[in-house]
Amino acid sequence: NAGVxxxxxxxxxxxxxxARLRCSxxxxxxxxxxxxxxxxxxxxFMVYLQKENIIDESGMPKERFSAEFPKxxxxxxxxxxVVRGDSAAYFxxxxxxxxFNEQFFGPGTRLTVL
Amino acid sequence: xxxxxxxxxxxTLSEEAFLTINCTYTATGYPSLFWYVQYPGEGxxxxxxxxxxxDKGSNKGFEATYRKETTSFHLEKGSVQVSDxxxxxxxxxxxxxxxxxxxTFGKGTHLIIQP
Numbered sequence: 516n517a518g519v520x521x522x523x524x525x526x527x528x529x530x531x532x533x534a535r536l537r538c539s540x541x542x543x544x545x546x547x548x549x550x551x552x553x554x555x556x557x558x559x560f561m562v563y564l565q566k567e568n569i570i571d572e573s574g575m576p577k578e579r580f581s582a583e584f585p586k587x588x589x590x591x592x593x594x595x596x597v598v599r600g601d602s603a604a605y606f607x608x609x610x611x612x613x614x615f616n617e618q619f620f621g622p623g624t625r626l627t628v629l
Numbered sequence: 630x631x632x633x634x635x636x637x638x639x640x641t642l643s644e645e646a647f648l649t650i651n652c653t654y655t656a657t658g659y660p661s662l663f664w665y666v667q668y669p670g671e672g673x674x675x676x677x678x679x680x681x682x683x684d685k686g687s688n689k690g691f692e693a694t695y696r697k698e699t700t701s702f703h704l705e706k707g708s709v710q711v712s713d714x715x716x717x718x719x720x721x722x723x724x725x726x727x728x729x730x731x732x733t734f735g736k737g738t739h740l741i742i743q744p
Binding site: 555574620 | 633663665670671672673674675678718722731732733734735736737
């Protein structure tokens with residue numbers, strides 16, 4: 516049973532470009548969470564999604580960031596017009612159901628903005 | 630809001646030493662508590678968890694007890710190995726009316742075990 520998959524593992528973008536990060540949850544999991552880890556910091560919650568719905572986006576920056584989890588395909592975290600401060604590791608996690616709140620993490624995407 | 634505070638690192642120990650990593654939390658309700666471990670270049674792996682007061686989570690020789698009276702969830706291991714070198718994160722999660730929320734993490738404690 517494959518774990519949470521994220522790609523790419525490493526992404527380099529120049530300032531002003533767009534970054535698209537993909538996350539495929541564990542088989543059977545319909546809840547996806549995105550977190551950001553800045554250097555020397557813990558993970559910060561960004562957004563929680565179920566299929567075709569954003570449940571909680573209280574941790575998402577108000578501008579340039581968006582997330583989706585379509586009926587088919589992976590969850591996408593999209594960052595438009597990236598800036599150097601967006602450089603971080605972005606982790607995706609998935610869980611089985613609402614009441615079972617154990618989250619399984621992917622290996623992360625390390626975004627570097629030049 | 631919720632928060633997690635854990636001891637600053639790095640923590641450097643010799644092999645077979647006793648380990649304690651302190652973790653305290655602030656939460657509005659009755660959270661579940663977790664310890665995650667992150668090895669270099671990898672994602673987080675769940676190490677152990679406890680869902681209610683006085684529960685003890687344990688795995689791979691590590692254990693932590695949910696202490697509601699002191700709002701703590703300290704991680705302990707009786708005899709550490711070089712392979713335990715990693716970053717350890719304490720975290721909490723609450724089930725709200727809208728469903729399972731995101732985890733709130735501490736900043737992490739970098740553990741270095743020397744042979």
